[in-house]
Amino acid sequence: MSTALVLGASGYLGRYLVAELAARGYRVRALVRNKERAEAPDPHGAPALAGLVDEWVVGDIRDPQISRGLSEGACHVFSALGVTHQKASPWEIDFLGNLAVLRDAEQQGVQTFSYASALGVEEGLTAVKRCKYAFEEVLLRSRVKGYISRPSGYFSDLSAIFGMAKKGRVLQIGEGTHRMNPIHGADLAAFMVDHLEGAPAVYPVGGPEVFYAHEIPELAFEVLGTTPRTHTVPFGVAEGAVKVVSKLKPSFQDTGKFILSTMSKDAVGEKTGNRTLREYFLELADA
Numbered sequence: 001m002s003t004a005l006v007l008g009a010s011g012y013l014g015r016y017l018v019a020e021l022a023a024r025g026y027r028v029r030a031l032v033r034n035k036e037r038a039e040a041p042d043p044h045g046a047p048a049l050a051g052l053v054d055e056w057v058v059g060d061i062r063d064p065q066i067s068r069g070l071s072e073g074a075c076h077v078f079s080a081l082g083v084t085h086q087k088a089s090p091w092e093i094d095f096l097g098n099l100a101v102l103r104d105a106e107q108q109g110v111q112t113f114s115y116a117s118a119l120g121v122e123e124g125l126t127a128v129k130r131c132k133y134a135f136e137e138v139l140l141r142s143r144v145k146g147y148i149s150r151p152s153g154y155f156s157d158l159s160a161i162f163g164m165a166k167k168g169r170v171l172q173i174g175e176g177t178h179r180m181n182p183i184h185g186a187d188l189a190a191f192m193v194d195h196l197e198g199a200p201a202v203y204p205v206g207g208p209e210v211f212y213a214h215e216i217p218e219l220a221f222e223v224l225g226t227t228p229r230t231h232t233v234p235f236g237v238a239e240g241a242v243k244v245v246s247k248l249k250p251s252f253q254d255t256g257k258f259i260l261s262t263m264s265k266d267a268v269g270e271k272t273g274n275r276t277l278r279e280y281f282l283e284l285a286d287a
């Protein structure tokens with residue numbers, strides 16, 4: 001039985017990676033910061049990890065002791081490790097954290113390192129994207145075979161839009177005329193586990209349906225059976241607000257840039273998977 005190490009196992013994608021690997025008969029080693037939280041259900045519908053993990057490693061990736069020997073005996077490493085809502089430095093987590101495990105994996109003779117990056121990292125618009133791109137560059141030169149998925153947005157991120165629709169009104173920046181194909185965590189996890197062979201590669205991936213951004217709140221209201229009420233903030237106004245807030249609070253600058261770029265640019269990857277956003281919203285409505 002091959003061992004697979006999952007980094008970021010307690011997160012939205014990480015939980016689906018653990019479930020997919022366990023279902024395919026891998027022995028799963030999971031790095032988490034809090035085992036009880038990882039064993040409990042996740043707010044976005046991703047699986048609780050109780051009963052799916054063979055070996056828990058509990059710790060923070062910034063602790064140098066954690067990565068030492070972490071991948072011993074593993075054939076594959078899967079990384080969903082990164083800064084999203086956590087208040088932390090993407091350099092320390094997305095770059096140095098993944099790098100520490102890659103260096104250990106090289107020493108331990110691990111075969112593959114499968115990494116969840118993000119669409120558009122090569123444009124380097126935000127610190128998170130620059131750190132992810134820097135790690136991609138190192139991974140592609142490693143003697144461990146690197147497989148990089150660059151996903152569009154995850155369904156989990158769209159639960160915020162559904163939450164606003166549930167409260168009666170969705171705030172939308174700009175006209176919502178950019179396109180995106182968000183992906184379910186289970187579809188991305190299956191894609192990553194399916195792609196462990198051949199030359200190292202970079203895969204821009206997204207879900208099976210392409211939406212104009214304004215169609216997503218419309219779908220949320222349709223699923224809820226309520227009257228669509230969308231409040232549009234002109235893009236220029238949002239840009240101005242981000243500039244002002246960033247001056248007052250420099251740590252917001254990157255988040256602001258990230259929000260503006262996701263609200264204005266197409267994010268469409270190769271279509272994969274079969275889970276639809278309507279099904280996801282229906283699950284949220286029933287929860």
Ligand SMILES: NC(=O)c1ccc[n+]([C@@H]2O[C@H](COP(=O)([O-])OP(=O)(O)OC[C@H]3O[C@@H](n4cnc5c(N)ncnc54)[C@H](OP(=O)(O)O)[C@@H]3O)[C@@H](O)[C@H]2O)c1
Binds near residue numbers: 007013059061085155
């Ligand atoms: N969400 C999206 O729409 C999207 C789109 C494209 C790419 N991505 C990328 O895909 C990856 C997974 O995203 P996600 O939405 O699943 O994120 P998530 O739910 O926030 O999961 C991130 C994982 O990283 C772990 N982590 C963060 N800091 C850590 C630290 N210091 N030590 C150990 N573990 C740490 C988190 O642990 P805790 O649970 O303890 O915080 C969590 O398990 C990220 O790299 C993200 O940038 C996300």
